[in-house]
Amino acid sequence: MTLSAPREQHTTNTVLNARTDARAQGGQRSEWMPYLPAASSPFVPTDVDPTALVWAETVAPGGYTHKVLTRGSRIRFDDPTGDACAHLVLYNALEPTERLNVADTQKIPWQAYLGAGHPLLSGDGRVLATVLADTSGRHDAFCGTSTDAWNEQKYGDSRPEGPTPSGRGLLVKAAAKHGLGRRDLPPSISLFQGVRVETDGQLAWQGSFGAGTHVELVAELPLLVLVANVAHPLDPRPDYQVGPLRVHAWRGAATGPADPRFAATPELERAYLNTIDYAEARGL
Amino acid sequence: MTAPTSTVPVGASYAEGSVLDWSRTLLPGRVVLDEQVASNAPWSAVVAAGQVLTIVDVGGNQSADCLMYNAADPEERYSVPDTLTWQQNAYVTTGTVLRSNEGRPLMTVVGNEIDRQDTIGGACSKESNTLRYGHHVMYHHGCRENFLAEASRRGLGIRDLVSNLNWFMNVPVEADGALGIVDGMSAPGRRVAIRAEMDVLVLVSNCPQMNNPCNDFNPTPLRMIVVEPSGAQE
Numbered sequence: 001m002t003l004s005a006p007r008e009q010h011t012t013n014t015v016l017n018a019r020t021d022a023r024a025q026g027g028q029r030s031e032w033m034p035y036l037p038a039a040s041s042p043f044v045p046t047d048v049d050p051t052a053l054v055w056a057e058t059v060a061p062g063g064y065t066h067k068v069l070t071r072g073s074r075i076r077f078d079d080p081t082g083d084a085c086a087h088l089v090l091y092n093a094l095e096p097t098e099r100l101n102v103a104d105t106q107k108i109p110w111q112a113y114l115g116a117g118h119p120l121l122s123g124d125g126r127v128l129a130t131v132l133a134d135t136s137g138r139h140d141a142f143c144g145t146s147t148d149a150w151n152e153q154k155y156g157d158s159r160p161e162g163p164t165p166s167g168r169g170l171l172v173k174a175a176a177k178h179g180l181g182r183r184d185l186p187p188s189i190s191l192f193q194g195v196r197v198e199t200d201g202q203l204a205w206q207g208s209f210g211a212g213t214h215v216e217l218v219a220e221l222p223l224l225v226l227v228a229n230v231a232h233p234l235d236p237r238p239d240y241q242v243g244p245l246r247v248h249a250w251r252g253a254a255t256g257p258a259d260p261r262f263a264a265t266p267e268l269e270r271a272y273l274n275t276i277d278y279a280e281a282r283g284l
Numbered sequence: 285m286t287a288p289t290s291t292v293p294v295g296a297s298y299a300e301g302s303v304l305d306w307s308r309t310l311l312p313g314r315v316v317l318d319e320q321v322a323s324n325a326p327w328s329a330v331v332a333a334g335q336v337l338t339i340v341d342v343g344g345n346q347s348a349d350c351l352m353y354n355a356a357d358p359e360e361r362y363s364v365p366d367t368l369t370w371q372q373n374a375y376v377t378t379g380t381v382l383r384s385n386e387g388r389p390l391m392t393v394v395g396n397e398i399d400r401q402d403t404i405g406g407a408c409s410k411e412s413n414t415l416r417y418g419h420h421v422m423y424h425h426g427c428r429e430n431f432l433a434e435a436s437r438r439g440l441g442i443r444d445l446v447s448n449l450n451w452f453m454n455v456p457v458e459a460d461g462a463l464g465i466v467d468g469m470s471a472p473g474r475r476v477a478i479r480a481e482m483d484v485l486v487l488v489s490n491c492p493q494m495n496n497p498c499n500d501f502n503p504t505p506l507r508m509i510v511v512e513p514s515g516a517q518e
Contacts, residue, residue, distance in 0.1 A: 097442045097443055101406065101447070102364070102365075102406075102447055103364070103404065103405060103406020103407070103447040103448075104406055104412050104415075106404060106406075106463055107404075107405055107406055107412075107416075107455075107463065107464070107465075108412060108415050108416060110462060110463060110464050111461050111462060111463060112404070112457050112461040112462075112463040113461035121412075121415075123409065123411070123412070123428065123445070124409075124411045125409070125410075125411030125412050125413075125414050125415055126411075142365060142368050142369075142374060142404075143365050143368060143369040144363065144364070144365025144366060144369065145365070147366060147385070147386055147387035148386065148387070149386060149387030149388060150366075150369065150370070150387050168385070168386075181359070182359045182360075182385070183358075183359045183361075183443045183444055184443055185385070186446050186447070187363065187364055187365045187446060187447050188365075196461075197374045197457040197461075199459070200373075201373040201374040201375035201400065201457075202372060202373055202374075203368060203369070203372045203373060203374060233369045234369065234372065266418075267415045267416060270414055270415045270418065270419065271415045274411070274414060274415070
């Protein structure tokens with residue numbers, strides 16, 4: 001069966017025929033889909049053992065995804081076209097009141113721009129995730145994601161099922177699938193489309209570094225990860241231009257004292273100490 | 285009765301002899317509320333649509349950490365990224381529309397006696413103080429503590445705390461992305477005035493931080509004045 005086939009071509013007039021028709025659709029591929037098991041991903045990152053993968057997915061333009069990951073997991077986001085924009089919110093999966101705090105994420109490291117080595121901090125003095133690798137360098141922690149109001153004035157439409165969904169609209173749904181509501185969504189960060197602050201405070205669009213960049217994180221606590229792949233609110237293009245976003249995660253170890261990044265700065269060392277203190281007490 | 289002595293290591297208040305200027309409302313009008321906020325203390329009030337809240341930096345360079353909520357539906361609350369995105373600027377100044385997480389105007393800055401106000405630096409907390417200064421200051425009071433205590437009096441909790449605004453605080457972003465709290469640009473008696481665009485619950489923490497210049501290392505009081513505006517700006 002294909003969409004809009006004329007009624008006389010339908011083979012779904014009985015339950016058994018409908019079942020046969022439905023089952024005949026299995027095994028197909030689409031451009032954006034989760035790959036199960038994760039080891040079957042057609043896009044396994046170089047140097048990653050496919051059998052260690054726990055999450056492999058291509059998120060559609062205007063799509064979203066979410067996952068609960070164990071402490072130590074590595075998470076890699078790939079922007080194959082240069083047009084992905086991954087809007088992220090992270091939570092401590094065990095206590096989701098602990099969540100990404102963008103202000104602390106910029107203030108504690110004395111640095112507004114995200115890059116390798118940057119901690120993604122919660123409001124509880126702990127590291128939710130650390131940026132391990134970054135070949136893009138074009139990210140944003142100022143603008144958050146788009147709202148319905150923003151997309152309506154920019155594109156004339158914001159419906160999550162429509163052609164120009166807002167990031168917040170998608171994150172609301174992702175959060176809801178974990179029992180979280182609107183009040184549980186703090187400001188988010190976004191990857192692969194850069195914004196810079198000029199001397200007078202103006203937020204200047206920097207955009208993409210180009211196709212083929214990636215960002216790798218390590219989960220320092222058990223994480224609930226929410227991702228919306230939507231146009232950055234300051235994207236100056238009048239059209240809603242978003243590319244696919246690839247996500248892979250695999251088993252690994254959280255940051256420990258043996259890692260050079262553990263004591264890279266005094267703030268980082270105390271943040272990791274707080275994180276390990278929590279994990280030890282909880283038996284993680 | 286005389287106050288009992290105490291062994292509790294409470295936060296510092298302003299030094300004797302500090303210059304205090306209690307000033308007055310920035311916009312004229314019928315005063316509907318006029319309160320003083322002691323150093324280190326939280327405060328909240330509902331400012332009705334159309335009313336103007338003047339915050340007076342009585343002692344100068346005293347950070348007033350501030351969160352705002354739609355009083356009728358607190359799930360709609362102040363959003364730093366929406367405020368910045370809509371104005372495409374990282375700093376708050378006269379004319380800045382303080383927007384909600386739904387992109388709607390909560391309040392507008394209608395008067396401002398400081399070059400720029402901060403909304404990037406967030407609030408201090410006992411927890412983040414351990415990262416910034418060390419575990420020896422874990423016992424210090426913090427704005428997050430004030431927000432939690434005051435929010436609980438309004439039926440709100442930790443899920444309702446988000447990145448906030450800091451009146452009278454100075455957080456520059458330099459060309460390489462370096463960002464931090466530096467010496468303030470305010471002075472005793474300087475004011476900001478914000479007009480409510482809907483009925484807004486305003487939460488303020490009179491910042492107790494003693495480890496950085498956000499309070500000039502000398503926490504002072506604030507004065508909060510709400511008026512029904514009667515005419516043009518003074």
